[in-house]
Amino acid sequence: MTDRPRTPSQQRQFTITRVLEAPRELVFRAWTEPARMAAWFGPRGCTTPLSTIATDVRPGGTWRATMIRDDNGAEYPTGGFYIEVSEPERLVFTWREPGSGEESVVTVELADLGGRTEMTFHQAGFSSGETRSGVHEGWASSFERLADLFPPETTPRSTP
Template sequence: MNNATTIQDRQLTITRLLDAPRSLVFKVWTQPEHFSRWLGPKDFTTIGCQMNVQVGGMYRACIRSPEGTDYWMQGIYREIIEPERIVFTFAWEDENSQPKHETLVTVTFEEQGNKTLMTFQQAIFESIESRDSHNTGWSECFDRLATYLTAF
């Protein structure tokens, strides 16, 4: 079996049309009190979330699985263009709070009337399996995000 993959194979793109104005979608991505409410796959809870949303600022968050396992993530904001675009690094932490493999995430927000077309891109994963795992996790996050936005 050939394990070689192309760079394109190790990129993830998810697009969602959200029933909320762009300014609100941007807000819930950039304020910890909102971000922590929808971060994590289905049935996960956010138990910690720190965000310094500015170029060069760091974020760190922890999500807890239904079984009680904690997953810490961290990264640095590379670009913030309100309310259009957020670019940041993403890495899971090891047991010593050190970042593991780092990817780059770009999220864009495009007005579609009173709705927002959100495009999420993350790359470059170590493997197709890692990409697919993130696809599942982020897709469930975005389901939670869509539900959370209905509260406004």
């Protein structure tokens, strides 16, 4: 198998797809309600206090959140503007790289799988492959935390 070099446009975007054990309405709220965001937003090893989260979920509305590293208290504020809100299936918003002026566009699409949700996350507009890689790792870890909110059902179902 040959590994082809990525084009610059491929280096400046990525997609992560996860299936979550929750209805898409609940997953949508996890993305838009500050109390729910505080439970998962940010990679493992970070906390995002409810007091740092604000959302105005409408096209043109803003959002903000500050991730705080658990080990040293370093703060990473981020935020942006909502571009598109189509509840409960789609969110498009800008995202500012913590600690820089770099801004990218995030698209979250939620597909109904009959009580479960396929979440397709796409982010584009990075200035470098290195930035893209670091942000990808952060989101992947965050999505592990999000999935932890919706553990698979372990109790057997009884039928009438």
